[in-house]
Amino acid sequence: MKIKNFIIVSLLIIILPLSLFGQEQKQLSDRGQVRERNPEDINDWRGKTVMVFAPHPDDDLSPAGTMAKLVENGNKVFIVVYTSGNKGSRDLEMTSERLAQIRKQEDIAANKILGIPEENIIWLGYDDGMLEYVPEKELCEKVCYLIRKYRPDAVFCHDAGTDWMQWHKTDHRMSAFITLDGARAAAYHLYFPHHRIYEDLQPFTVMDYFFWGSHEPNYNVDITDVIELKFEAACQHVSQFGKGNFKYTGPVMDTEDKENIRKRYMRKEPDGKMYERFRRLQGSRSF
Ligand SMILES: [Zn+2]
Numbered sequence: 001m002k003i004k005n006f007i008i009v010s011l012l013i014i015i016l017p018l019s020l021f022g023q024e025q026k027q028l029s030d031r032g033q034v035r036e037r038n039p040e041d042i043n044d045w046r047g048k049t050v051m052v053f054a055p056h057p058d059d060d061l062s063p064a065g066t067m068a069k070l071v072e073n074g075n076k077v078f079i080v081v082y083t084s085g086n087k088g089s090r091d092l093e094m095t096s097e098r099l100a101q102i103r104k105q106e107d108i109a110a111n112k113i114l115g116i117p118e119e120n121i122i123w124l125g126y127d128d129g130m131l132e133y134v135p136e137k138e139l140c141e142k143v144c145y146l147i148r149k150y151r152p153d154a155v156f157c158h159d160a161g162t163d164w165m166q167w168h169k170t171d172h173r174m175s176a177f178i179t180l181d182g183a184r185a186a187a188y189h190l191y192f193p194h195h196r197i198y199e200d201l202q203p204f205t206v207m208d209y210f211f212w213g214s215h216e217p218n219y220n221v222d223i224t225d226v227i228e229l230k231f232e233a234a235c236q237h238v239s240q241f242g243k244g245n246f247k248y249t250g251p252v253m254d255t256e257d258k259e260n261i262r263k264r265y266m267r268k269e270p271d272g273k274m275y276e277r278f279r280r281l282q283g284s285r286s287f
Pocket of ligand 1: 055059
């Protein structure tokens with residue numbers, strides 16, 4: 001009897017991990033063919049940490065499909081929002097204070113749909129449209145601090161361009177440049193040394209950047225499977241898209257505006273898929 005039990009338990013020990021391994025491999029199967037996990041392929045990432053730096057509370061929609069996929073695959077996503085978005089309304093009865101509150105709730109709701117919890121959103125709270133007038137050293141230190149604290153495997157932000165200066169509206173421009181400046185500072189202990197001395201935050205080098213809104217995309221993420229999530233997330237931004245920007249009636253978006261967003265988001269490429277495109281920059285000496 002004891003021997004029988006021993007054999008059963010032994011078999012279970014051998015078979016269970018094998019079946020779990022099989023399931024994992026299956027997740028990575030492509031058209032029925034099992035393939036190896038590729039560390040370069042963002043679709044294969046598991047257990048990584050990613051940070052998104054967004055100038056406004058709806059700019060995190062740009063990589064939203066990619067974030068939904070990353071979360072689905074067990075990665076951690078943190079969103080840093082530079083401004084409160086408190087100027088982005090044409091509703092003459094809207095106030096800056098109210099708009100900031102509305103937009104915060106919209107972004108929390110949108111990220112919840114993508115699987116990103118409220119506690120993973122970091123609000124820097126600067127005034128909309130004024131990011132370029134904040135002392136750059138202050139912004140640089142904030143980014144540097146967050147990078148050292150969360151130590152992301154990848155950073156997502158607006159593209160500041162390569163050797164040319166790309167047009168952005170003010171906050172987009174500033175967030176693109178300052179995110180890179182802050183991330184660079186994070187790698188060297190002599191920048192803002194008090195982070196290490198008082199909080200034991202060690203230097204950290206970001207090795208992988210994904211820039212959205214780029215004129216030179218070189219990396220596509222297939223978001224076809226998660227497009228519904230991205231669409232629903234976009235529909236949370238009632239104060240921004242459609243009639244709500246002129247006369248806020250939220251928090252639920254009306255059907256007509258929703259349909260317009262659907263048309264915008266559901267555009268398929270000739271291959272029948274939908275993508276988010278980035279300029280990807282890898283390596284410690286990447287900028
Ligand atoms: Zn924006």
